[in-house]
Ligand code: FES
């Protein structure tokens with residue numbers, strides 16, 4: 040029968056629904072919206088890392104053409120509460136994040152004065168005429184120095200520069216270390232990084248005074264979280280605030296926090312009665328959008344002679360910058376480093392300590408992978424170091440210690456529980472695909488010829504699709520563990536499915552439609568997915584933390600199931616058939632084994648228009664809203680294998696081969712999953728080899744353009760092989776596991792191990808990332824000096 | 828600042844005549860004056876390539892050029908390619924091979940790729956990568972863009988488009 044032969048959409052590489060508009064220039068990003076009468080905000084940002092604002096003179100700026108108004112913190116005092124990221128963590132301190140700096144600036148790039156003008160050009164002309172007198176203050180930019188009692192405090196009211204501290208203990212580390220035949224340790228460092236979405240941050244606020252209604256278009260990943268914040272900070276009821284994330288040009292975690300400029304445009308639109316837009320340029324982006332990593336990790340691993348891991352200890356110091364981002368807090372990155380450090384391995388004894396230190400720099404925030412790119416880098420380096428010392432092959436070393444099938448669910452030393460995921464299977468699959476043995480043979484031959492070629496492996500696990508039972512960031516005050524779907528068949532038979540997620544490149548309009556189409560029995564083209572918009576939603580957040588397929592996919596299945604039930608009841612009456620004999624596919628409801636059929640369109644018309652003819656119990660809308668909570672979430676895992684060559688003249692690292700085998704459960708759209716892995720790995724390679732936010736010792740930002748902050752280009756990223764490995768189905772609805780972040784988690788570790796392997800004849804270990812040509816050059820110089 | 832210059836320029840085949848401020852960037856002119864918002868800015872300092880359009884037959888960064896410099900010339904933007912219902916073969920290849928995610932770099936990528944396909948042999952992937960190396964994409968890892976350009980070049984050349 041025709042209807043039943045249609046292959047399922049879930050599992051198929053369906054072409055993306057989003058693409059035609061994005062490909063033809065009809066995507067609509069925030070800066071593309073231009074309502075009538077729109078005004079532009081330009082911001083005067085601090086040029087000092089830490090200074091008292093002595094005086095602000097705006098007289099000349101006010102006289103500039105096109106200027107509508109100039110606003111300092113004093114001018115908007117009381118218009119909005121400041122943003123405060125609270126936490127349930129025991130040792131945690133934060134100050135409110137001001138909309139504009141009040142008496143003191145705390146990092147280069149902090150906004151001080153807002154200039155509103157009729158065009159962006161005129162706003163920028165005028166902001167050059169604003170004069171600000173500063174009195175520079177002494178500050179520590181080095182996080183370790185900043186913890187000393189004598190160090191000047193960035194926020195004296197906190198009484199300390201330590202924003203947070205935490206410890207994880209399991210077992211008896213000193214005893215296990217003492218018993219270990221081999222101990223390896225190091226001081227690891229992953230320098231500061233920018234997420235660098237290609238679209239920089241942009242916000243457009245419109246306030247309708249008559250209706251007391253605020254609409255914000257924002258380049259955010261979390262329109263729901265922004266709405267709750269606006270309602271709270273501007274003292275408006277939620278039903279008067281609508282936040283729309285239209286097409287968004289990438290986010291990678293940096294667009295998950297609520298930003299002062301987001302509040303500012305709303306304050307100004309309300310004050311001025313005109314639409315107000317702010318679009319940051321790249322320098323502003325690099326000096327005000329939350330950044331990542333910036334941790335020093337002293338770690339030690341104790342191993343038995345046969346390679347069994349015995350004990351791990353780590354002391355992490357994270358430089359969290361000047362403020363705590365909302366809602367994630369300054370704890371999100373450094374604490375996740377210690378939470379995830381033990382990785383996918385069996386390990387009985389663990390001691391993990393972490394401190395987050397406040398310095399006058401851009402606040403640290405979530406970035407793709409959060410904590411895990413750094414924890415994986417450290418753990419995978421330690422494993423390789425131990426393997427070298429023991430003379431065990433790095434693959435064998437990992438196979439010996441990866442949590443085995445019969446050991447799941449496995450509780451990690453830090454309290455995280457891994458559900459069954461294909462830890463070992465992924466490593467096996469990656470080795471097979473890469474032909475690991477052949478790579479080693481190639482490497483030996485190349486080495487004999489004097490080339491610096493190395494192979495690096497990284498295995499990791501992550502928690503994805505996190506439910507309401509665990510906060511997505513330690514101690515954070517917001518529920519990120521639920522997602523709600525509303526699915527409606529309207530009187531024309533068309534399907535609308537509304538979610539709280541906010542796609543910014545992931546293709547959720549496609550993947551969620553695939554799920555809904557399958558479960559409802561309609562065609563892709565019958566469905567419109569609405570997301571990235573808070574209108575009419577009770578509680579939504581957005582897209583982050585590899586949650587959207589798991590949570591929105593689960594909510595879609597629940598709501599689609601409920602709607603389908605209503606459809607079938609109505610069809611049963613209209614088609615005079617038992618519900619059990621009915622089925623639906625391709626937008627047609629049919630009685631199995633017969634040629635009796637009815638389209639969704641016909642059915643919808645009968646339900647809504649010929650309403651009075653239906654029996655009472657069927658007089659209902661074909662609509663359902665369902666909330667899904669995966670409670671704890673599920674584990675995703677992967678193994679990466681990289682082969683690299685270090686150029687002995689330029690010291691550049693070339694990635695020759697890259698293989699990823701990952702378990703993200705049931706794959707909704709393999710094409711999209713592979714694309715996510717490709718992009719994640721490319722960012723991981725960038726993090727490992729190129730990208731670094733540099734501050735001078737006195738706190739000046741040295742990397743304010745894309746000439747200084749270098750992203751990988753098409754010539755620096757290799758072709759990759761991506762394999763999907765499915766272990767048993769997780770307990771999530773639909774069997775989905777999250778996977779948006781994984782690529783970025785594995786790649787830095789795999790590259791660091793590969794470069795270390797390449798340079799092992801010189802005795803060089805890569806314990807600092809990014810391994811830029813300059814760093815490699817210095818290591819080689821040092822090594823050859825020692826040899827002499 | 829406020830004195831303006833009169834320019835005549837053909838944009839996507841349509842003749843345009845208007846007054847612009849001499850300092851107005853071509854990209855801003857396209858985006859604001861002409862409401863052709865398909866062209867994006869990713870850095871406004873000539874590195875990312877998101878703003879790439881074709882001026883007088885050559886791919887050009889519209890953040891590094893003033894609108895007045897296009898006076899008397901022709902400009903092609905992403906809006907000159909296919910339509911939603913009839914994508915250009917290059918757009919079709921991007922869709923088929925999943926060469927875009929957030930879509931922000933895509934218009935610039937398409938215009939650069941079109942220029943490459945018109946002018947260069949693109950005999951191998953290395954040449955494609957080299958040609959695309961001035962256009963940054965933060966989402967895709969480039970792999971699928973390279974494949975899409977490779978496949979599109981075949982189709983376009985075969986059909987003499
Ligand atoms: S915006 Fe023109 S090159 Fe980046």
Ligand code: FES
Pocket residue numbers: 237288289544926927928929930931932933963964965966967
């Ligand atoms: S698709 Fe997002 S930057 Fe290229």
